[in-house]
Amino acid sequence: MTIRWFLLLLGLSFLSRPLWGADHWTPIPGGRWRDSSVQGRPQPGFQLLSPTVTGVRFTNSLPIERYTTNQIYLNGSGVAAGDVDDDGRCDLFLAGLGGGSRLYRNLGDWKFADITADSGLVLGNIDATGAVFADLDGNGSLDLIVNTIGAGTRLFLNEGHGHFRPGPVLNLDRGGMSLALADGDGDGILDLYVANYRQTTLRDHPRTNFRVNKVNGALVIAAVDGRPTTEPDLVGRYSYSPSGTIIEHGEVHAYFRGRTNATFEAVPWTGGAFLDQNGQPYPGELHEWGLSVMFRDLNGDGLPDLYVCNDFDGPDRLWINQGHGVFREISGLAWRNTSRFSMGIDVADVNRDGIDDVLVLDMRSRDRATRVSRMDKRMESSPPGVFQSRLQFTRNTLQLGRGDGTFAETAWYSGLEASGWSWTALFLDVDLDGYEDVLITSGHGRDDMDLDSGQRQEALRKGRKLTVAEQLALRTNTPPLIQAKELYRNRAGARVEEGGKTWGFGD
Numbered sequence: 080m081t082i083r084w085f086l087l088l089l090g091l092s093f094l095s096r097p098l099w100g101a102d103h104w105t106p107i108p109g110g111r112w113r114d115s116s117v118q119g120r121p122q123p124g125f126q127l128l129s130p131t132v133t134g135v136r137f138t139n140s141l142p143i144e145r146y147t148t149n150q151i152y153l154n155g156s157g158v159a160a161g162d163v164d165d166d167g168r169c170d171l172f173l174a175g176l177g178g179g180s181r182l183y184r185n186l187g188d189w190k191f192a193d194i195t196a197d198s199g200l201v202l203g204n205i206d207a208t209g210a211v212f213a214d215l216d217g218n219g220s221l222d223l224i225v226n227t228i229g230a231g232t233r234l235f236l237n238e239g240h241g242h243f244r245p246g247p248v249l250n251l252d253r254g255g256m257s258l259a260l261a262d263g264d265g266d267g268i269l270d271l272y273v274a275n276y277r278q279t280t281l282r283d284h285p286r287t288n289f290r291v292n293k294v295n296g297a298l299v300i301a302a303v304d305g306r307p308t309t310e311p312d313l314v315g316r317y318s319y320s321p322s323g324t325i326i327e328h329g330e331v332h333a334y335f336r337g338r339t340n341a342t343f344e345a346v347p348w349t350g351g352a353f354l355d356q357n358g359q360p361y362p363g364e365l366h367e368w369g370l371s372v373m374f375r376d377l378n379g380d381g382l383p384d385l386y387v388c389n390d391f392d393g394p395d396r397l398w399i400n401q402g403h404g405v406f407r408e409i410s411g412l413a414w415r416n417t418s419r420f421s422m423g424i425d426v427a428d429v430n431r432d433g434i435d436d437v438l439v440l441d442m443r444s445r446d447r448a449t450r451v452s453r454m455d456k457r458m459e460s461s462p463p464g465v466f467q468s469r470l471q472f473t474r475n476t477l478q479l480g481r482g483d484g485t486f487a488e489t490a491w492y493s494g495l496e497a498s499g500w501s502w503t504a505l506f507l508d509v510d511l512d513g514y515e516d517v518l519i520t521s522g523h524g525r526d527d528m529d530l531d532s533g534q535r536q537e538a539l540r541k542g543r544k545l546t547v548a549e550q551l552a553l554r555t556n557t558p559p560l561i562q563a564k565e566l567y568r569n570r571a572g573a574r575v576e577e578g579g580k581t582w583g584f585g586d
Contacts, residue, residue: 104167123510124582134191137173137181145177146524147551149283151228151254151276152176152206153524154370155502161212161221163198164241172212172223178204180225184241199243205230209257213269215246215341222246222341224271226255229278232271232333236341246341250333252312254278261374261383264404268337274369274387275330281317282327285550291319300325315366329368329393336404346404353398354407367393371503375426376400377435378484388421388439394469395421395439399484411467413485414478419471427506427515429493430572434480438517440501442528443474453528475501494575499562500528509582514569518584526560 104111130136139156146152156174163170168185175181180202183191195202206228212221220237227233232255234246254276263270281287290302298319300308308314318326334352335343346352348364355361368390374383382400389395395417398406418441429436444450474496478486490496499521506515526532536553539545545553563586566579579585 125509125584127583127586128189133189134186134193135171135173135183136193137175137179137183139173139175139179141176141524143555147554149279150525150527150554151278151280154208154256154276156180156207157209157226157257159210159212159223163212163221163223163237165220165239170241172210172225174207174210174225176206178202180205180207180210182241194241198241199238200235201245205233208255209274211258211260213260215269215337224258224260226250226258226273228254231255232258232273234341247343249273249335249343249345250275252278253330253333255333256369257371259372259374259385261385262337263374263383263385263400263406264336265382265402266337268339270337270404271335271343272372272374272385272387273333273335274372275332276368276370276390277330280327281325283551284547286547289317289325315364328366329389329391331364331366332369332372332387352404352406354401354405356408356410358407365396367396370421371423373424373426375435375437377426377437377480379434379482386424386437386439388418388424390420390422392419392471394471409484411469414469415486416470416472416476416488418476419473422501423503425504425506425517427517429477429506429515429569430479431514432480432482432572434482436480437476437478437486438495438504438506439476439478440498440504440519441472441474441476442500443497444499445497452530453526492574495567498565498567500526500560501565508569509566509578510568512569512571514572516569516578517567517575519565519567521565522562523560525554525557527554527557529558529560532557 104113141152156176159172160169162168164184168187170185171183171191173181181193182195182198182200184194185191207225208228209226211224214220215222216236220239222237223235223243225233229252231248232250233248235243236246237243250273255273256276257274259272260269262268288304289300291298292301300317300319302308303313303317306313316328320326334346336346338344348361351360353361369387370390371388373386376382377384378399382402384400385398385406387396397409397414399409401407418439420442421439423440424437426435426437428434475490475498476488477490477493477495479489480486498519500523501519501521503520505518507518508514509516539553540550564579564584566582566584567575568578569575
């Protein structure tokens with residue numbers, strides 16, 4: 080089964096020569112620049128380059144047996160891009176499941192060579208998810224950080240010319256997804272946030288046994304399969320709802336303060352580094368289903384703020400940097416609503432008013448027939464008089480910055496409220512008109528939100544008593560959700576129009 084983060088190398092058709100090269104750069108303080116010539120007024124868009132041209136032969140493959148018994152693998156993996164060998168060209172790291180990760184060196188002219196074996200990367204059979212290049216030790220070469228499911232967040236330090244040695248392993252025994260780096264405390268050293276999900280989920284263990292006790296008049300879960308919920312891997316994992324259902328929560332996310340020599344120090348959640356809307360430290364750890372995370376200065380004070388996309392009913396978190404490594408959650412009156420199943424995020428100045436705007440993706444389909452056959456219609460509303468609550472909606476949200484620390488949510492007006500079962504958004508000015516367009520990946524290896532498929536499986540479960548293996552095997556009949564990639568053209572900052580097929584991005 081091929082899943083979502085397969086690689087398509089796409090060349091911008093208006094470029095008259097390769098984008099990356101070692102020659103003709105002009106140095107400036109903190110960076111360098113070069114011209115990219117445009118020939119006349121060509122048709123904007125993309126051209127698909129085949130593996131026979133590029134040399135990139137990578138597919139993130141997942142056997143059906145693995146995702147039938149652990150659906151978290153269907154969340155897929157990531158890509159990191161950066162110049163690891165200091166030759167002026169952008170190289171690629173493609174994270175893969177089951178040890179399939181690869182590092183490709185850019186040879187120029189859109190040709191790449193697999194240098195995984197010679198790079199010193201010790202990847203084994205890890206299930207890699209999020210990945211990022213960053214210079215952690217200050218030696219001028221890009222190091223590599225890779226999240227995994229269960230094998231920790233792994234650091235690989237670049238010794239120069241694209242050769243790596245293993246560094247520290249952080250965030251052990253977690254289901255790491257995305258990660259982000261910034262100098263959160265202003266000490267000149269990068270800090271690291273890891274959004275964790277889970278290694279396994281209750282949905283893959285249909286006969287889990289719970290013991291529920293009454294404590295101070297409330298029902299609480301005391302044991303799971305005979306194990307007390309005080310054991311480390313069960314603390315905060317489950318709760319008992321007033322309606323009588325078991326709620327499973329995600330894992331605690333991890334924030335690490337950078338120290339010298341590419342070392343990191345874990346920051347506790349209850350130590351005052353993270354404050355709630357009222358400016359108070361959280362009384363306990365937050366167990367949430369993290370999928371994406373991004374640092375970005377959203378209020379223009381020069382400090383990186385932090386946005387975390389959480390799946391399911393867990394709220395998204397937007398922490399405003401207070402300085403000196405302290406983050407405070409934004410007021411409910413400044414950020415009025417979020418997506419419910421928040422999958423991915425990107426930030427850009429959409430309307431060119433000089434203020435950053437935020438797009439968060441959800442799972443709402445643009446097709447009405449698909450929507451009515453799926454479990455994506457749920458909406459929330461607050462009771463009268465409760466005006467400070469932050470509602471969650473099962474759709475994309477586009478937050479336009481007002482410049483005073485508050486945001487207006489305009490996804491419906493802008494035409495970006497739905498893009499299917501979406502994963503990641505990328506703002507990019509494809510047609511060079513000065514306005515950021517948006518590219519979106521979507522689809523899923525198994526459409527678990529299809530109501531018809533779910534009802535058929537439920538009927539089979541009720542027909543006779545099934546073993547655990549038989550119950551899980553029913554999922555093999557769930558159809559995949561095959562969707563085209565989405566591209567939306569920004570029409571002068573007000574609204575968008577679909578442009579994927581026109582611009583070669585709609586397969």
